[in-house]
Amino acid sequence: MTASTSRYGATAMALHWVLGAAIVAALCVGWYMTGLPFSPQRLKLYNWHKWAGVAILALSAVRLLWRLTHRPPALPAAVQAAMPRWQQVAHHGTHHALYALFLIVPLVGWAYSSAAGFPIVFLGLVQLPDFVPVNKELAEAIKPWHAVFAYALAVLVLLHVAAALKHQFIDRDGLIGRMWPGRG
Numbered sequence: 498m499t500a501s502t503s504r505y506g507a508t509a510m511a512l513h514w515v516l517g518a519a520i521v522a523a524l525c526v527g528w529y530m531t532g533l534p535f536s537p538q539r540l541k542l543y544n545w546h547k548w549a550g551v552a553i554l555a556l557s558a559v560r561l562l563w564r565l566t567h568r569p570p571a572l573p574a575a576v577q578a579a580m581p582r583w584q585q586v587a588h589h590g591t592h593h594a595l596y597a598l599f600l601i602v603p604l605v606g607w608a609y610s611s612a613a614g615f616p617i618v619f620l621g622l623v624q625l626p627d628f629v630p631v632n633k634e635l636a637e638a639i640k641p642w643h644a645v646f647a648y649a650l651a652v653l654v655l656l657h658v659a660a661a662l663k664h665q666f667i668d669r670d671g672l673i674g675r676m677w678p679g680r681g
């Protein structure tokens with residue numbers, strides 16, 4: 498379960514791919530559901546979106562703890578040498594911002610839901626506590642921020658995937674192998 502000298506460990510890889518898929522799905526459902534007319538279908542998607550968001554929040558907290566206690570391998574010297582300084586800063590900066598948004602986006606969504614007076618009943622079974630009071634004005638003030646942070650996350654994910662593909666197909670430096678299970 499530990500990282501070899503050049504690759505992320507199995508746990509980090511599993512968390513990366515499971516959370517990557519879940520976050521992209523939450524972004525797509527969030528974007529799609531808000532455009533629907535009021536209907537049982539819309540209500541169902543809102544609930545799924547909230548449950549998925551809470552699960553993402555919990556797993557992201559685990560992931561952050563894992564990351565803080567399991568330092569990933571340094572970039573290979575050749576890759577690092579080929580990256581101009583701004584790319585190295587963007588590389589680390591994007592990862593930091595992604596981790597921050599993994600927590601901020603669902604927390605702000607949860608705060609909005611609480612303020613709007615719709616407590617979250619996770620999977621329809623367990624009611625989660627509200628950490629802000631029910632207050633219509635507060636809800637309206639929080640609402641745009643969930644969208645702003647969520648779309649900022651979407652932009653960073655696009656940048657991240659574009660950078661990964663550039664490393665793979667233009668630089669051909671094998672960087673994806675550091676996060677790709679079963680190789681190397």
Ligand code: HEM
Pocket residue numbers: 520523524525527528531543546547548549550551553554599602603604606607608609610617640643644647648650
């Ligand atoms: C990483 C997790 C999450 C992502 C990526 C995400 C993403 C999004 C996106 C893209 C939208 C559409 C925003 C718009 O166009 O107005 C949205 C809306 C919404 N999200 Fe999330 N969300 C997440 C977690 C949560 C959580 C945990 C909750 C609540 C518990 C939540 C509650 C809502 C609600 C209520 C809306 C609808 C707001 C409206 O009616 O305009 N989200 N989300």
Ligand code: HEM
Pocket residue numbers: 509513516517518520521564569572592595596654657658661662672673674675676
């Ligand atoms: C086609 C999709 C994707 C590819 C090919 C990919 C590839 C990679 C690679 C190669 C790394 C390691 C970078 C390094 O060696 O320093 C990485 C790290 C990372 N990726 Fe992705 N990724 C993808 C999708 C995503 C998505 C959708 C998210 C978020 C929603 C994400 C979030 C992250 C984060 C936060 C890290 C930093 C991990 C850490 O240092 O703990 N990735 N990704």
